[in-house]
Structure formats: structure tokens, C-alpha cells
Amino acid sequence: MRRAARETIYALATARGRAGVSVVRVSGPNARDALRLTRPPGGANSSDGAATAAEHGRLRLVEFARGDAARDEPPIDVGFVAVFASPRSFTGEDVVELHAHGSAAVQRALMDALGTLDNFRVAEAGEFSRRAFRNGKMDLTQAEGLADLLDADTEAQRRQAMMLSRNAAQRSMYETWRKELLTCAAYCEAALDFGEEEDIASDVVERKVRERVKALRDTLQKYLDAPARGELIRRGVRVALVGSPNVGKSSMLNALAGRDAAIVSPHAGTTRDVLEVSLELGGYKVIVSDTAGLRETEDDVEKLGIARALERAEDADVVVALADATNDASNIDLKALNLSKKTIVNVWNKSDALSDGQTRELMEIENETAADGYETAVVSCLTGAGLDGFISTLTRIVAQKCTIGDDASDANDSTLAITRSRHRVNLARCVASLDAAVARARASSASASALELEAEELKLAARALGRVTGAYDVEDVLDVVFRDFCVGK
Numbered sequence: 001m002r003r004a005a006r007e008t009i010y011a012l013a014t015a016r017g018r019a020g021v022s023v024v025r026v027s028g029p030n031a032r033d034a035l036r037l038t039r040p041p042g043g044a045n046s047s048d049g050a051a052t053a054a055e056h057g058r059l060r061l062v063e064f065a066r067g068d069a070a071r072d073e074p075p076i077d078v079g080f081v082a083v084f085a086s087p088r089s090f091t092g093e094d095v096v097e098l099h100a101h102g103s104a105a106v107q108r109a110l111m112d113a114l115g116t117l118d119n120f121r122v123a124e125a126g127e128f129s130r131r132a133f134r135n136g137k138m139d140l141t142q143a144e145g146l147a148d149l150l151d152a153d154t155e156a157q158r159r160q161a162m163m164l165s166r167n168a169a170q171r172s173m174y175e176t177w178r179k180e181l182l183t184c185a186a187y188c189e190a191a192l193d194f195g196e197e198e199d200i201a202s203d204v205v206e207r208k209v210r211e212r213v214k215a216l217r218d219t220l221q222k223y224l225d226a227p228a229r230g231e232l233i234r235r236g237v238r239v240a241l242v243g244s245p246n247v248g249k250s251s252m253l254n255a256l257a258g259r260d261a262a263i264v265s266p267h268a269g270t271t272r273d274v275l276e277v278s279l280e281l282g283g284y285k286v287i288v289s290d291t292a293g294l295r296e297t298e299d300d301v302e303k304l305g306i307a308r309a310l311e312r313a314e315d316a317d318v319v320v321a322l323a324d325a326t327n328d329a330s331n332i333d334l335k336a337l338n339l340s341k342k343t344i345v346n347v348w349n350k351s352d353a354l355s356d357g358q359t360r361e362l363m364e365i366e367n368e369t370a371a372d373g374y375e376t377a378v379v380s381c382l383t384g385a386g387l388d389g390f391i392s393t394l395t396r397i398v399a400q401k402c403t404i405g406d407d408a409s410d411a412n413d414s415t416l417a418i419t420r421s422r423h424r425v426n427l428a429r430c431v432a433s434l435d436a437a438v439a440r441a442r443a444s445s446a447s448a449s450a451l452e453l454e455a456e457e458l459k460l461a462a463r464a465l466g467r468v469t470g471a472y473d474v475e476d477v478l479d480v481v482f483r484d485f486c487v488g489k
């Protein structure tokens, strides 16, 4: 999919379809040729200079025409043109932006006209950003941040993406760590160079390298062990609604979604498959799954549905275990499910149908389960009673999962260290190499070959970190990072 940057690329930078304005972006060595499609307002014969003398970054009012040959033809549209001279542009190349009216016909006519220019072709998805990366305008973590910003639905996603794309905060974390490792590797090599004097070698390695490597290893491990807040904010906190058939799981999904997303019926076993709804709670993205009711069954389709429900519960960050408040038998045995480490909320639904005696009994059970560390709620999806309380409990849990206690700087750090599985994999690789380095050092203290191997492991560890920002092995990761971009970005 990689094509030469010698070609000039163009694409619609704004969404396709009807809008007030749409922007076509052109980037590459011949980008200024796009100015040949522009002429001063009033036609070719009015005083010249609108296009060719365009000032860097300034919008100029122009007419768009089909090309040099058709100067006397009526214009395609009237709009603005802006020129960003290399290297002061998004891609680092010469960039020209054509701002026209946002209609399908104008967009098509402009794109067709650009297609007639020599060495021009339509951009591939993410190609502008890829060129920006190649020209050193951003590193991979910033490119990922930009992709996240384009995808951001919630406030927390937007904030995190801005931090990644603008401040290069993630890059500086990884670069600091990488430099530390390269420094340590350099000490090892320096010790090797003075190898004849064994004392110097062991002294340097012992004091400087080992302590520093161990400290860094522990720091990185801390980030790996910390809850994956950055990832959670990006992909959303997963909440699974599980319970016996007919307890009101689908009713709860509909109540949370504020619409009839799932079928509700008095027949036990109505929901067979997993149904997902995305919501925003407290500024965070939440994905709620309605699942098939759990019970013994001979029905093959229902069995499949139940298997999926259990899988969903295991994958979820929060499990909402629903039961029918009027029916003790509807409580599921949570211990039988593999839900260790999950946050569990016990919800008793249908509180509207409780007798006074049942209400008292339920309150006792509620107190017991709360004492066991579970969150609890008593609600009625039918009347809406208790739902506000339940939703604020859920919001609190979601916010806790996405943020961290009091130390704000620590919160930012641990949220930013890992925002994608790509980062996690490389961080884990780095820690593995550091462990290997420590093991080498321990196995044969300060012998020349051990030092050499130790330096090698440290460089491998540094390389794993470099992969995150794009300092190494760029070709392997480019397609992964840029594949999610749309055409025109």
C-alpha cells in the first residue's frame, strides 16, 4: 500500500455530502499546480494575482475553474484557497486547500478538475498523516492521538486524545525511558572498553547500571500492572447485564439507553444473542451488553446464547447481576461464574411488585451483600423507581475505573502510558529484556561476555520502547497505526 511521496495527493478533507463548506486538501511537490484551477473573482480577465501570489496560511477569495484551457468557462464555484508552504504545513510538504461549497456536485467537479493535473492522484486512507509522520511532523503516538481525536465521542476521549496528539506527552515518557536504557547500555560498553581493568568494569556495572535498570524495570512493571485507564477511556468501559431469564435485563438495557433497543417480553428466554448499546456516563464511554438469561436448557440456540452471555461477563469491566426482587430463585450464583477482579453490582428489579414483607427481607439481603463488598441497588424498570440511584452508582464506578485517586500527575502518567494494546505489548517486551539483562548480570558478574550480553539486552529493551513512538521498525507498524484513518486525513 505504500506509494511514492513524489506524487501529489488530494482528497476531500471534510465529510462527503451536503454541508455549508467542504475542504479539498492537496499535498505534494506539485501541490501549487492546484492554483491553476483558481482565478480571481470576476473571471480570468480581472486583475490577476489571486492565486499565484497566495500568502502562507491566508485564505484568498477565488473562483474555481476547470483548468488552464477553460479559463472562459463559467466557474465551478466561488470559494477560498489557502497555501501552506513546505515545511510549515500539516504534512511538511507544500499543501493547498480549496474551500468550496459543500455540495456533492461541487465536490465532484473539483476532484475531477484536480485529477486532470499532472502527477496528481487521489490520496489513500491516512496518507496525509503518514506523510506528516515521515516528514517528522509527529511521532506515532501523536498520530494515534489524532486518530483518537477524530473518533472521540465523549469528553474524556477528547481530552485524552488531545493530550496525546498535541503535547506528545506519551512520546516524552517513552523517550525518557528509552534514553535511560541507552545510557545504561553505553555504560556497559564503556566498561567493556576498559575491560582489562576488571575493577573499573565491575564497579561501573554494579553501581550505575544495575540499580538504574532495576529502578526502571520496576517503574515499567508498575505501569503494566496498573488498571488500563487509557485503554478504558479509548474503547469504553464494558458493562455486562447478566442474570436468570425474565428478570428484566433487556428492560434495564432499554432504560439505560433511553429507547427500545432490546425486545422485552414476559417469555423467559426472549434474548438469545448479545446486544450492545454505547452510552456516555459522566463523560466516559460505556458499552452496555444485554445477554441471554442464564439457565439449564436443552435448546441448542439458547445454549449458544448462554455461552456468549458468560463470555461477555468474563470480558466485562463491570458486571451488573440482575435478579427479580419477587423471586428468590432468580438470584444467580455469582461465585460459580469466573468473575474475580470484576466490579459487581447486584440489582434487584421489579421492586414495584414487592409485598411489604418481601421488601423487608430484601433489605436484609441487600445489607448482607453490601457487607461482602458488592455494590447493590433495588429498582423498578417498569416505574423507574431507584433507577437514578443505580445510574449514579454505575457512573461512579465507571469514573473510578477511568481515573485515579488524588495524585493528579500520577493519574495522567498512568493513564497515558498505555492507550493501546500495541503499547502494552512493547512495554511487556521491554520488561522481559530488562529481566534478561538483570539475569545475565547476576549469572556471571562483570565478565566481559556477560557485559556484552547485558548491553545487548538493554538495547533490545530500548528498541521495544522505540517501537511505540516509531523510532524503530517503522515499516511494521505504519500500516497498523494508519489503517484506521479516513481518506483525507
Ligand SMILES: Nc1nc2c(ncn2[C@@H]2O[C@H](COP(=O)(O)OP(=O)(O)OP(=O)(O)O)[C@@H](O)[C@H]2O)c(=O)[nH]1
Pocket (backbone or CB within 6 Å): 244, 245, 246, 247, 248, 249, 250, 251, 252, 263, 264, 265, 266, 267, 268, 269, 270, 271, 272, 291, 292, 293, 294, 349, 350, 351, 352, 353, 379, 380, 381, 382, 383
Ligand atoms: N412488574 C415489573 N415487571 C417488569 C419490570 N421490569 C421488567 N418487567 C417485565 O418482566 C418481563 C421480562 O422482562 P425482560 O426485560 O424481557 O427480561 P430479560 O431478563 O431480558 O429476559 P430474557 O431475555 O428472557 O432473559 C417483561 O414482561 C417485563 O415487562 C419491573 O420493574 N416491574
Ligand SMILES: [Mg+2]
Pocket (backbone or CB within 6 Å): 249, 250, 251, 262, 263, 264, 270, 271, 290, 291
Ligand atoms: Mg432479554
